[in-house]
Amino acid sequence: MKLSTKGRYGVRAMFDLALNSGQGPIPLNNVAERQNISGHYLEQLIALLKKAGLVKSVRGAQGGYFLARDPEEITIGDIIRVLEGPIAPVDCVNEEEMEICENAEYCVTRKVWTKVRDSVTDVLDSITLADLVKDQAKLNEKSYMFYI
Amino acid sequence: MKLSTKGRYGVRAMFDLALNSGQGPIPLNNVAERQNISGHYLEQLIALLKKAGLVKSVRGAQGGYFLARDPEEITIGDIIRVLEGPIAPVDCVNEEEMEICENAEYCVTRKVWTKVRDSVTDVLDSITLADLVKDQAKLNEKSYMFYI
DNA sequence: GTCAATTCCTAGTAAATAACTCTGTATTTT
DNA sequence: AAAATACAGAGTTATTTACTAGGAATTGAC
Numbered sequence: 001m002k003l004s005t006k007g008r009y010g011v012r013a014m015f016d017l018a019l020n021s022g023q024g025p026i027p028l029n030n031v032a033e034r035q036n037i038s039g040h041y042l043e044q045l046i047a048l049l050k051k052a053g054l055v056k057s058v059r060g061a062q063g064g065y066f067l068a069r070d071p072e073e074i075t076i077g078d079i080i081r082v083l084e085g086p087i088a089p090v091d092c093v094n095e096e097e098m099e100i101c102e103n104a105e106y107c108v109t110r111k112v113w114t115k116v117r118d119s120v121t122d123v124l125d126s127i128t129l130a131d132l133v134k135d136q137a138k139l140n141e142k143s144y145m146f147y148i
Numbered sequence: 149m150k151l152s153t154k155g156r157y158g159v160r161a162m163f164d165l166a167l168n169s170g171q172g173p174i175p176l177n178n179v180a181e182r183q184n185i186s187g188h189y190l191e192q193l194i195a196l197l198k199k200a201g202l203v204k205s206v207r208g209a210q211g212g213y214f215l216a217r218d219p220e221e222i223t224i225g226d227i228i229r230v231l232e233g234p235i236a237p238v239d240c241v242n243e244e245e246m247e248i249c250e251n252a253e254y255c256v257t258r259k260v261w262t263k264v265r266d267s268v269t270d271v272l273d274s275i276t277l278a279d280l281v282k283d284q285a286k287l288n289e290k291s292y293m294f295y296i
Numbered sequence: 297g298t299c300a301a302t303t304c305c306t307a308g309t310a311a312a313t314a315a316c317t318c319t320g321t322a323t324t325t326t
Numbered sequence: 327a328a329a330a331t332a333c334a335g336a337g338t339t340a341t342t343t344a345c346t347a348g349g350a351a352t353t354g355a356c
Contacts, residue, residue, distance in 0.1 A: 001228070001268070003149060003237045003261075005344065011257055027302065041345055047304075060353025061301040076260055080149070089151045106291070108283040109159055112224055112275055113151075119267040120149070127260055135256040143254070153315065175331065189316055195333075208324020209330040 006083040009037050010045050014079050017055065018071040018129035019136065025057065025064030045083060052082040071133055077124035087121050089113045095121075154231040157185050158193050162227050165203065166219040166277035167284065173205065173212030193231060200230040219281055225272035235269050237261045243269075 016031045028046060032039040046065060049055045056068045067074060081087060088094045092101045093113045104110055164179045176194060180187040194213060197203045204216045215222060229235060236242045240249045241261045252258055 001149060001151060001155075001232055001235060001237065002239075004342090007149075008238060008257075011260070015257060025302095029302085038345065040347080043304080044345090057303065058353085059303045059351080061299095062354055063302050063352085065303090084149055087149060089149065090156060091150075106287050108280045108287065109156075109163060111283065112159070112271075112280070115271045115275075116268055119271050120264055123263045123267050124260075127263075132256045132260075135259065139254050139256065152313090173331095177331085186316065188318080191333080192316090205332060206324085207322075207332045209328095210325060211323085211331050213332085 001089065003080075003084060005041075006045055007080050009035070009042060010049065010079050010083040011076060013037065013042060013046065014049070014054070014067070014074065014129060015132050017065060017067050018074075018133050021067050021071055025062070025066050027064040031065075048082055049079070052078075054078060054082065067129070071129035074129045075125050076127045076129075077121060080124055087117060087124065089116045089120075093117050149237065151228075151232060153189075154193055155228050157183070157190060158197065158227050158231040159224060161185065161190060161194065162197070162202070162215070162222065162277060163280050163284075165213060165215050166222075166281050169215050169219055173210070173214050175212040179213075196230050197227070200226075202226060202230065215277070219277035222277045223273050224275045224277075225269060228272055235265060235272065237264045237268075241265050 012035045013031050016035055017026060020026050028042055029039050031037075032042045035042075046055060050057060050065075054068055054074060055065045057063065057065050077087065086094045086096050090110075090113045092104055092107075092110055095117070101107065101110075160183045161179050164183055165174060168174050176190060177187050179185075180190045183190075194203060198205060198213075202216055202222060203213045205211065205213050225235065234242045234244050238258075238261045240252055240255075240258055243265070249255065249258075
């Protein structure tokens with residue numbers, strides 16, 4: 001029931017792009033350094049996010065990546081699904097194409113996994129990158145207060 | 149975000165013991181056959197469940213395993229924690245001993261994982277083996293109706 | 297037009313994990 | 327004594343994880 005680094009790094013990278021959104025393309029190495037992630041590794045992750053249409057890119061010098069939509073329009077669930085696959089504790093409750101199990105209809109443990117899936121998706125689909133940006137802003141306010 | 153076979157098999161095996169609870173010790177091979185799980189593999193899982201105090205055993209011929217508590221007193225969360233480790237999508241929101249991360253206090257993505265953890269634990273800790281037994285009984289009633 | 301900065305693409309790899317299998321010992325009932 | 331069971335630990339194969347490495351293609355700046 002653990003996330004891999006793909007999901008964790010991916011969310012942090014997207015959050016980083018959200019913080020810098022509206023400032024033109026951000027070089028991936030900047031993101032990698034700020035977030036303390038291997039640059040080459042992050043390239044592979046961002047490639048998936050680009051293929052999924054969550055980020056866009058500009059090649060060449062002064063190029064980089066930026067969010068394909070407003071931060072309000074990108075949820076953590078969107079990111080996790082791209083990098084970790086469908087949100088489901090077991091394959092038989094996969095949202096997209098569930099592995100057919102002949103007695104799924106009559107499986108009581110399956111109901112448990114369905115409930116887990118639904119509660120996780122509720123959380124992840126309700127949080128957007130804009131929410132995280134707001135949270136960060138609040139934190140910055142607070143830590144500013146310490147210096148008064 | 150997937151469960152391994154440990155968690156899935158473990159829940160099914162415990163459910164099987166719950167269905168047969170109050171009937172004395174159940175040989176593990178019976179459980180394995182009914183649930184279509186490798187017997188030797190299930191032995192390793194049940195050893196963990198025994199160590200954790202969820203099942204008890206009787207050795208020798210006519211021996212077997214049985215639930216250490218009433219089915220009402222054993223949650224799916226209890227089982228999952230033994231077989232899959234602490235319920236947490238990332239280590240920094242581990243219930244027991246969270247890996248110390250110096251800026252955990254100021255980490256906005258961490259709040260996301262905390263919410264995920266809480267929603268999953270809410271579900272898993274609210275469902276007992278007795279609930280599953282009841283669900284199964286209802287299903288049996290229904291399928292009986294098809295034969296009328 | 298060249299250089300530097302960048303994205304893009306593919307392959308390789310070491311370590312860990314998953315999901316078992318295999319073999320044997322100890323204990324208890326019949 | 328034999329059969330049925332729990333208990334114990336090592337060995338195995340395949341997959342996944344989390345990278346690293348190297349280079350080709352593109353573009354802006356000078």
